[in-house]
Amino acid sequence: MSKTLPPAPWTRRDDLARLVAALGIENVRWVGGAVRDTLLDIEVKDIDAATPLLPDEVMARCKEADIRTVPTGIDHGTITAILPTGPVEVTTLRKDVSTDGRRATVAFASEWRDDAARRDFTINALYAHPDTLEIEDYFGGIDDLAARRVRFIGDAHQRIREDHLRILRYFRFQARFGAELDETAEAACAELAETLKGLSRERVAMELLSLLSLPDPSETVARMHRLGVLPVVLPECCKKGVEALKASIETERRESEAPDPIRRLAALLPALRPVAETVAARLRLSRQQRERLTCAAERNEGDVADPRALAYTESRECAIDRLLLQGASTTPLRGWDIPQLPMKGGEIVQRGIATGPEVARTLRAVEARWIAEGFPDRQRVEAILQEFLQKRS
Template sequence: MADLPAADWTKREDLAALVAALGVDNVRWVGGAVRDTRLGLPVKDIDAATTLLPDVVIERLNSAGIRTVPTGIDHGTVTALLDGGPVEVTTLRKDVSTDGRRATVAFASDWREDAARRDFTINALYAHPKTLEITDYFGGLADLEARRVRFIGDARERIREDHLRILRYYRFQARFGSLLDGEGEEACADLASTLKGLSRERVASELLLLLGLPEPLETVERMYERGVLAVVLPEVTGDGLAALASLIETEIGYGAEPSALRRFAALLPTESKLAETVAARLRLSNAQRKHLVRLAGRGAETDDPYALTYREGLEVARDLLLLAGQPVAAIEAWEIPVFPLKGGQIVARGVAAGPEVARVLQAVEARWIAEGFPDESRVNDLLADELAS
């Protein structure tokens, strides 16, 4: 049996205190922390599974001076607030009934039973907190070694339990997979229509998580070819896939960090109204909607990059330039200047307060931008020239 490498997080004193409070035989590390540690990847979130019921978990942790939040108490999850970061502690569970969108669960006491209700073999690895021995019920370690994302048991049954597992499959495939699982691929394609019953927020979250990965292109193309993408994002065409491929190549070439929303914009046609419709359907946040619509309304972006950055802000300008295949290093190192002219200065020159002040201000600012943001002395000359005209 394999062991979990002794990563830094496994040596945390606050985690040792949590284990001591619950009892070392009652707790196992599970899921992403175990999987990513085995792969030598950074660990962001730590999850624990326990044989103890939620009220017992709360009682024992509170008695040990560890604060808790009942974040998902109905499903057995209690969040322990530790110095090194929160840890979700979830009681072993088994599914009683599912409808593809939500599950009714019952608490269990058998580790294998808990593992059997999880989605993929690589997410059903349990590590003993003291010995770091890994318990693997369904061949997850071999799948990790092979870089294969495989459903636990029957893929179609797992998907019927939770339709979102189709999108999760593709996201995990893009992140971890190199060897395709034929059964999983066929099941996702055959049951793709079930995605229509999911909440739009859950769909949007998975799509953005997928697009934010370093190399999502091959997976997105496969989703398109198998008809899965059309169910959740029917606006995407072959041109969108080509635009995404070009953008990712540009990002790599210029050393730009991936941006899920930028890549989302690449997939969509360059139509602001259509982007507005997609954003509303997927219930993106107001900030995400505004950003996506602006990117969808892009042109050739031949404007001076500094002028573009001044008008749009760094984030939007960066995305517009990358979507146009242009470099961004110069604007990222540039401090956006402040226009050194106020309306009061124009009034002081004899212009009556009102629309004329705004017109003069805008005219001078436009000339200031066109001249490459000269100093205040030149702005005063521009103002005098504008007033004389």
């Protein structure tokens, strides 16, 4: 694999050239995902830069160049430059002073290698010169990238002890980029899996959902389960759940449905609402995520019999989740807009029913019949209402 960054479109952005000119060409290196993904010919979404300049100096130079900045992570040396075609995070070179597995105390550094040494994996410690596009590779990241190998920088056990989240990051990167397994890394993750208990729930949830968002993380998740990593962060999952995840991903592909991390999380769990509620609370999912997870947990065989009724009573999103989790087709929902009952309670009152609970009961009965008959037009709904009124009289 080349040690020079291919001239991707993002490397020719005029606004990036302005940023480089403001900071000084020898004070900027593109680093991390943008470099890695360009080498792999993957679309670059975020651009990060490293610099030996201190944050105050970065902001001052950007201000002189009329580039707006936001101190998004100034305590850790990160300034976000707001550019016309997208923001760029500019971070001062750093080195670790102390770590406890959850957070690190850092000091600013002046050497690129010191900054590279504190990063997690060799494939993330690649620095590209903004003009020549020549890559500085201090730890063999280019060779690892060519081999599709995710390898810790230095001793895997030590790197995990510095930040326990690196266990989950390892598996996410392995699922995304890996082909050749690093046995040393796998063993370290297994041995130190219990350290994940000390992490904040939000950090665990972020990594877990990021992993489940990938095209097909099923083999990686199965390996996490075998190694004892998954049971630490998701004890509700058993082997059956791992198998269910694989099956649901196969159904997603067959039905041309996009990957979804909440649906896949539901696949890993028993189909029980209390379990879903417990997991949602522990991972501190958003209200919307919690509602989806619990709705998916209530899946049953009746869902498959009438997908449109399910979509109407729950939601299209929940219906798709339940169908895919049960290996069923989502074809009945494609191109179908969920209708509204073409009748209001006031119309029932006009037919002689006194305002009150009886109106609501009648409307619910009409709606249930309307759903059962496949959402017929208003004329049929009026006939259904008339039938109920005649029975009542």
